[in-house]
Amino acid sequence: MELEILKYLIPxxxxxxxxxxxxxxxKNMIAILISLELMLNAVDINFxxxxxxxxxxQLEGMFFTLFAIALAAAETALAIAIIVxxxxxxxxxxxxxxxxxxx
Amino acid sequence: xDYSQFxxxxxxxxxxxxxxxxxxxxxxxxxxxxxxxxxxxxxLFALFTVxxxxxxxxxxxxxxxEPQSAFGGMYVTNQALFTIKNILNVGVLxxxxxxxxxxxxxxxxxxxxxxxxxxxxxxxxMYLMMSSRHFLTFIIGLESASLPLAAMVxxxxxxxxxxxxxxxxxxxxxxxxxxxxxxxxxxxxxxxxLYFADIAASSxxxxxxxxxxxxxxxxxxxxxxxxxxxxxxxxxxxxxxPTSVTSYxxxxxxxxxxxxxxxIFALAFGEFYSEVWHWMLYAIIILTITIGNxxxxxxxxxxxxxxxxxISQAGYIMLGLIACSPAGLTAMxxxxxxxxxxxxxxxxxxxAIENNTGKLSMDDYNGLYKTNPMLSxxxxxxxxxxxxxxxxxxxxxxxxIFRAAVEPGTTALYVLVLIALINTIVxxxxxxxxxxxxxxxxxxxxxARFRSALSERIGMWICVAGIVILGLASCFYSDIAAAVESxxxxxx
Numbered sequence: 001m002e003l004e005i006l007k008y009l010i011p012x013x014x015x016x017x018x019x020x021x022x023x024x025x026x027k028n029m030i031a032i033l034i035s036l037e038l039m040l041n042a043v044d045i046n047f048x049x050x051x052x053x054x055x056x057x058q059l060e061g062m063f064f065t066l067f068a069i070a071l072a073a074a075e076t077a078l079a080i081a082i083i084v085x086x087x088x089x090x091x092x093x094x095x096x097x098x099x100x101x102x103x
Numbered sequence: 104x105d106y107s108q109f110x111x112x113x114x115x116x117x118x119x120x121x122x123x124x125x126x127x128x129x130x131x132x133x134x135x136x137x138x139x140x141x142x143x144x145x146x147l148f149a150l151f152t153v154x155x156x157x158x159x160x161x162x163x164x165x166x167x168x169e170p171q172s173a174f175g176g177m178y179v180t181n182q183a184l185f186t187i188k189n190i191l192n193v194g195v196l197x198x199x200x201x202x203x204x205x206x207x208x209x210x211x212x213x214x215x216x217x218x219x220x221x222x223x224x225x226x227x228x229m230y231l232m233m234s235s236r237h238f239l240t241f242i243i244g245l246e247s248a249s250l251p252l253a254a255m256v257x258x259x260x261x262x263x264x265x266x267x268x269x270x271x272x273x274x275x276x277x278x279x280x281x282x283x284x285x286x287x288x289x290x291x292x293x294x295x296x297l298y299f300a301d302i303a304a305s306s307x308x309x310x311x312x313x314x315x316x317x318x319x320x321x322x323x324x325x326x327x328x329x330x331x332x333x334x335x336x337x338x339x340x341x342x343x344x345p346t347s348v349t350s351y352x353x354x355x356x357x358x359x360x361x362x363x364x365x366x367i368f369a370l371a372f373g374e375f376y377s378e379v380w381h382w383m384l385y386a387i388i389i390l391t392i393t394i395g396n397x398x399x400x401x402x403x404x405x406x407x408x409x410x411x412x413x414i415s416q417a418g419y420i421m422l423g424l425i426a427c428s429p430a431g432l433t434a435m436x437x438x439x440x441x442x443x444x445x446x447x448x449x450x451x452x453x454x455a456i457e458n459n460t461g462k463l464s465m466d467d468y469n470g471l472y473k474t475n476p477m478l479s480x481x482x483x484x485x486x487x488x489x490x491x492x493x494x495x496x497x498x499x500x501x502x503x504i505f506r507a508a509v510e511p512g513t514t515a516l517y518v519l520v521l522i523a524l525i526n527t528i529v530x531x532x533x534x535x536x537x538x539x540x541x542x543x544x545x546x547x548x549x550x551a552r553f554r555s556a557l558s559e560r561i562g563m564w565i566c567v568a569g570i571v572i573l574g575l576a577s578c579f580y581s582d583i584a585a586a587v588e589s590x591x592x593x594x595x
Binding site: 016019023029032033036039040042043046047050051054055058060061063064067068071074075078079081082083085086089090098100101102 | 242250253254264269271280282285288289291292296297338339342343
């Protein structure tokens with residue numbers, strides 16, 4: 001049982017950490033967005049696994065996952081819209097160009 | 104399913120009704136009538152505010168709202184929540200009035216309906232966030248409060264800064280909600296439930312996973328509140344966003360998130376886990392107040408300046424959470440009420456000057472008193488109130504929140520309040536820099552004399568009245584205290 005749950009939790013944790021690493025190091029805004037998706041999906045896996053293995057009698061975690069997926073989709077749509085707007089202004093999607101306001 | 108439980112959400116339903124009316128008006132009204140969009144929305148929202156204020160007295164005969172819950176306890180309402188929602192309504196009304204001139208500007212006029220729709224949706228999210236007693240509704244509320252705000256920040260399509268601010272706001276908001284969700288998933292793993300009451304009742308032992316979970320939740324909430332290790336987005340977003348949106352972001356959004364944070368930490372992680380997060384919050388408050396103040400000193404742009412000032416104000420608001428008592432919640436709500444008036448007065452002046460001359464730098468304010476005495480006096484009152492000088496409202500809000508924070512009586516809390524007090528003196532310096540620029544510094548060229556629009560003047564008059572009346576009378580404190588008393592035990 002314990003090994004079984006780790007099989008799912010460790011990949012989720014790796015995904016989350018990759019997401020955090022990517023968010024910090026990537027220069028392309030789309031890549032940053034993908035990193036964010038990785039983090040959010042890791043959370044979804046976590047919820048499902050905890051629900052399935054630790055509390056099999058209920059569905060709270062599953063429902064939370066459904067809502068989290070919908071939220072992630074909404075977030076991505078909005079972020080893409082803003083990135084497209086920004087692309088029109090600076091003609092690329094490199095975060096290093098988005099640094100007019102500082103300190 | 105029993106649909107009558109939706110009636111418990113009367114305030115949210117009212118807000119959705121206002122939203123739908125605005126949406127229908129914006130979509131179907133004849134072109135000529137559309138020029139009246141802004142006043143129509145203001146009147147609708149004013150009606151909504153007044154009805155909310157009077158509703159409990161007229162319907163039930165008594166002036167208190169019965170504590171009720173819906174959706175299996177996921178949503179609750181009571182007198183305390185009713186009061187804080189009314190306070191936020193007043194703030195939103197002032198923001199709406201102040202934004203009329205900007206919304207009717209040439210770049211926004213095509214999309215002015217959208218501004219109001221997005222704003223009302225974020226307000227709905229904040230309502231939900233404060234009323235939720237389950238992490239699912241909390242997250243939905245939090246996201247529907249923060250996502251449309253990103254669209255609002257990006258509202259000035261032709262201004263590059265607006266987009267830069269929006270992408271910074273959205274990416275940090277997403278990052279923080281991912282971290283918050285991770286924390287919530289750990290909480291779920293430990294306690295097996297997402298109801299705040301069940302989490303509190305499961306009384307877990309302190310284990311490493313619990314500490315990680317609480318750090319993640321605190322970090323996620325701290326991002327939204329711009330507490331210090333997570334504050335870096337604030338100044339950029341405040342500077343780049345349209346001024347109306349900045350004022351909304353700094354006052355309403357921050358106030359609602361602070362109350363929601365109080366509810367999570369007091370209810371879900373209250374009695375049993377407070378030793379885990381108490382010291383984290385302690386350190387964060389000291390950092391927030393101090394660093395916010397120190398960075399505010401060197402700012403030249405008025406909006407950036409107020410951004411750092413609002414970071415340190417968020418630290419003061421969090422003093423109410425560290426007390427974690429009814430007095431703490433009361434002081435927090437009163438602080439938010441006063442902060443709404445003081446900060447909106449400052450933003451009202453900034454907005455009037457920006458709309459008329461396009462100037463935002465503190466140096467442009469030199470000698471403002473000679474040409475625009477009314478604006479200068481309003482700004483001075485706002486600064487005095489934010490700094491906490493006695494006859495004005497800000498002094499009393501700080502007084503109450505300090506008193507609530509030292510109530511448990513431990514030495515550590517006295518030290519915390521002492522640090523906060525010293526920081527108040529530091530903040531006096533930079534708030535007075537603005538006053539000095541306006542009244543003492545002679546400078547050419549001065550901003551020419553102009554007459555601000557009627558809407559801007561109404562907004563500023565409301566704020567000035569709030570600052571002075573709340574300062575001289577402090578009349579609402581006992582009302583809020585009574586509301587919290589009646590609501591606090593039934594918060595669950």
